[in-house]
Amino acid sequence: MKRKITLKQIAKELDVSISTVSKALRNSVEISEDTRLKVQAFAKLYNYRPNNIALSLKNRKSNTIGIIIPEIVHHFFSKVITGIELVANKRGYNVIVGLSNESFDKEVINMQMLANGSIDGFILSIAKETLQQQDYHHFKETINQGMPIVMFDRVINEIPCDKVIVDDVRGSRKAVEKLINNGCKTIGIITTKDYVSVGKLRTQGYLEALEDHKIEAESSLILKVDDKLLSENHLESLENEISNLFETNPKIDGIFAVNELYAVTAIKVARKFGLEIPKSLQVISFTDGVLSKHSMPSLTTVSQHGQKIGEKAADLLINRLEQEEAIEEGEEVFETVVIETELIERESTK
Amino acid sequence: MKRKITLKQIAKELDVSISTVSKALRNSVEISEDTRLKVQAFAKLYNYRPNNIALSLKNRKSNTIGIIIPEIVHHFFSKVITGIELVANKRGYNVIVGLSNESFDKEVINMQMLANGSIDGFILSIAKETLQQQDYHHFKETINQGMPIVMFDRVINEIPCDKVIVDDVRGSRKAVEKLINNGCKTIGIITTKDYVSVGKLRTQGYLEALEDHKIEAESSLILKVDDKLLSENHLESLENEISNLFETNPKIDGIFAVNELYAVTAIKVARKFGLEIPKSLQVISFTDGVLSKHSMPSLTTVSQHGQKIGEKAADLLINRLEQEEAIEEGEEVFETVVIETELIERESTK
DNA sequence: TTGTACGCGTTATCAA
DNA sequence: TTGATAACGCGTACAA
Numbered sequence: 001m002k003r004k005i006t007l008k009q010i011a012k013e014l015d016v017s018i019s020t021v022s023k024a025l026r027n028s029v030e031i032s033e034d035t036r037l038k039v040q041a042f043a044k045l046y047n048y049r050p051n052n053i054a055l056s057l058k059n060r061k062s063n064t065i066g067i068i069i070p071e072i073v074h075h076f077f078s079k080v081i082t083g084i085e086l087v088a089n090k091r092g093y094n095v096i097v098g099l100s101n102e103s104f105d106k107e108v109i110n111m112q113m114l115a116n117g118s119i120d121g122f123i124l125s126i127a128k129e130t131l132q133q134q135d136y137h138h139f140k141e142t143i144n145q146g147m148p149i150v151m152f153d154r155v156i157n158e159i160p161c162d163k164v165i166v167d168d169v170r171g172s173r174k175a176v177e178k179l180i181n182n183g184c185k186t187i188g189i190i191t192t193k194d195y196v197s198v199g200k201l202r203t204q205g206y207l208e209a210l211e212d213h214k215i216e217a218e219s220s221l222i223l224k225v226d227d228k229l230l231s232e233n234h235l236e237s238l239e240n241e242i243s244n245l246f247e248t249n250p251k252i253d254g255i256f257a258v259n260e261l262y263a264v265t266a267i268k269v270a271r272k273f274g275l276e277i278p279k280s281l282q283v284i285s286f287t288d289g290v291l292s293k294h295s296m297p298s299l300t301t302v303s304q305h306g307q308k309i310g311e312k313a314a315d316l317l318i319n320r321l322e323q324e325e326a327i328e329e330g331e332e333v334f335e336t337v338v339i340e341t342e343l344i345e346r347e348s349t350k
Numbered sequence: 351m352k353r354k355i356t357l358k359q360i361a362k363e364l365d366v367s368i369s370t371v372s373k374a375l376r377n378s379v380e381i382s383e384d385t386r387l388k389v390q391a392f393a394k395l396y397n398y399r400p401n402n403i404a405l406s407l408k409n410r411k412s413n414t415i416g417i418i419i420p421e422i423v424h425h426f427f428s429k430v431i432t433g434i435e436l437v438a439n440k441r442g443y444n445v446i447v448g449l450s451n452e453s454f455d456k457e458v459i460n461m462q463m464l465a466n467g468s469i470d471g472f473i474l475s476i477a478k479e480t481l482q483q484q485d486y487h488h489f490k491e492t493i494n495q496g497m498p499i500v501m502f503d504r505v506i507n508e509i510p511c512d513k514v515i516v517d518d519v520r521g522s523r524k525a526v527e528k529l530i531n532n533g534c535k536t537i538g539i540i541t542t543k544d545y546v547s548v549g550k551l552r553t554q555g556y557l558e559a560l561e562d563h564k565i566e567a568e569s570s571l572i573l574k575v576d577d578k579l580l581s582e583n584h585l586e587s588l589e590n591e592i593s594n595l596f597e598t599n600p601k602i603d604g605i606f607a608v609n610e611l612y613a614v615t616a617i618k619v620a621r622k623f624g625l626e627i628p629k630s631l632q633v634i635s636f637t638d639g640v641l642s643k644h645s646m647p648s649l650t651t652v653s654q655h656g657q658k659i660g661e662k663a664a665d666l667l668i669n670r671l672e673q674e675e676a677i678e679e680g681e682e683v684f685e686t687v688v689i690e691t692e693l694i695e696r697e698s699t700k
Numbered sequence: 701t702t703g704t705a706c707g708c709g710t711t712a713t714c715a716a
Numbered sequence: 717t718t719g720a721t722a723a724c725g726c727g728t729a730c731a732a
């Protein structure tokens with residue numbers, strides 16, 4: 001087992017100085033062709049690669065991006081990572097991943113672990129607990145230390161940073177309009193509590209669509225699921241809540257769900273109530289994942305283009321990192337990029 | 351915007367030497383309580399944290415694990431990452447992720463990018479292309495350089511490293527036995543080409559189960575899908591291949607699929623043939639993901655416990671990293687841990 | 701054309 | 717009790 005070779009060892013072997021080796025390898029004109037070739041041959045033979053850590057320390061730059069997301073077992077988030085990784089690699093960066101598990105503490109700890117030189121900037125989506133507590137000091141501190149952040153999907157306005165979001169309101173509106181145009185008269189929504197920013201926005205889109213079409217919103221048609229339900233074993237409670245929705249609204253003929261799980265669960269429950277999809281009940285879901293595509297019937301969805309979001313976020317971050325090197329300071333102007341959603345029609349609507 | 355504070359700056363501010371500051375912060379007894387408290391207070395005020403990169407360079411250890419997987423938009427792999435991240439964080443490590451996209455070249459490049467000091471060891475699952483080309487030099491070189499690897503799921507015997515696998519053969523056998531015991535007479539398998547190690551093993555389990563029960567295997571019942579089909583737009587070809595399976599085997603009454611997608615697609619096609627699930631066709635799938643749980647009917651699956659695999663892999667790697675520090679060399683003995691699969695019964699079987 | 705010295709941030713060893 | 721120095725591996729300004 002041979003340790004990785006260093007400039008020092010090459011220098012010693014070849015009986016030249018370290019800097020000569022360094023220059024030779026970087027094709028410096030200062031070095032004679034003779035020694036240059038000799039050094040390069042030797043380096044190649046021993047498969048020399050500069051030590052990343054040393055470079056990071058020297059350049060005060062790790063060429064690594066930190067991603068903090070609530071969870072990774074989730075089609076949307078993993079798509080985003082795919083996009084980030086794609087762009088990051090292409091532009092010479094690595095990607096380090098931390099999971100907050102929707103917990104405030106884990107989010108803070110994770111950021112602290114990484115913000116000490118390991119990474120050059122963050123791309124993140126905020127944990128639900130953080131959104132609920134509205135404690136954003138860790139983001140502010142990170143930014144104050146000169147480490148840029150790009151937020152995506154779950155963002156907050158008061159933090160000065162670049163953001164990549166989805167047109168949640170418009171996307172939802174389009175979805176609900178689709179249901180209306182398809183003849184639905186009584187449209188329910190299954191959404192999250194309001195502290196989840198995207199949930200709130202999607203609810204808003206739903207309300208706007210109804211208003212546009214002079215349909216009165218009814219609170220009994222709005223089911224705001226408490227997200228704690230999602231902790232696996234509480235699937236049953238979700239079903240119960242949805243059952244309630246159907247019971248109190250027997251005439252319901254359209255459902256807009258803010259995520260896939262709510263949608264398929266709604267379909268499952270609807271079947272128990274003898275409703276046929278899409279004949280007597282049409283369903284549209286936000287988020288275009290595996291479930292939508294492969295469940296039966298397949299779901300009409302509002303696709304978020306997660307990969308594109310990731311790509312854009314990575315580009316924003318890296319651009320900022322590399323422009324910072326150039327410009328010293330100056331008024332920073334932050335960008336909020338909206339990635340358009342797309343309605344993908346499948347079998348759950350007519 | 352204030353850069354992160356360093357020992358040097360603290361030293362300057364407090365008019366003491368760098369080493370005094372360093373010692374004071376580490377509660378060295380060498381330092382007087384007076385200065386110790388003074389330094390600590392100041393450090394706390396300015397929120398001092400040691401620079402990770404400098405530590406890595408000094409200790410020749412980054413406390414970071416590199417993960418290389420074929421793709422991340424995949425329930426199994428993201429579960430594994432969850433497990434790795436959990437254990438890694440608990441034991442003080444970070445996790446850096448590279449995606450091979452099933453490509454040999456990307457796998458090699460990714461490993462090279464990380465193997466230069468950025469990480470202490472790899473956890474990986476081999477790309478299909480690599481398996482097909484059987485070119486494993488990058489793994490061997492990495493190991494030769496003293497960087498440990500832990501392989502999971504898709505592994506190869508000839509590489510000397512720790513491995514975490516699933517009892518693919520037994521798991522598949524149990525699944526097929528279940529079908530047999532449930533009365534299936536004509537059981538088909540939808541699997542991958544043999545170069546995918548796990549596909550081959552699962553096929554083997556299928557064959558063994560049949561043999562155990564004195565059922566003759568028929569090649570027309572074995573569908574080996576070429577994985578290139580999986581590239582999204584080729585879903586149709588998959589359906590066609592499966593249609594073929596049904597046409598040539600009209601009496602088919604059980605299907606064992608090596609992954610969820612094959613299973614749900616089979617169900618979809620079966621419906622076109624007028625088959626009811628599970629009444630006239632029972633289906634079991636390997637891999638327990640979202641699709642299995644939430645599709646209708648829900649699928650009976652062989653669960654791999656992806657998270658457990660990740661946890662075990664991380665423990666193996668970190669153990670080795672930390673024992674290496676102790677022992678200098680010696681005969682290395684590698685471990686192959688088998689994580690038992692579990693049959694989860696749902697609606698797609700009787 | 702080559703080599704020396706320095707600094708990135710830290711810790712450990714040794715000297716004061 | 718405190719401080720100076722070396723080292724981790726690299727690149728570069730400057731000296732030879």
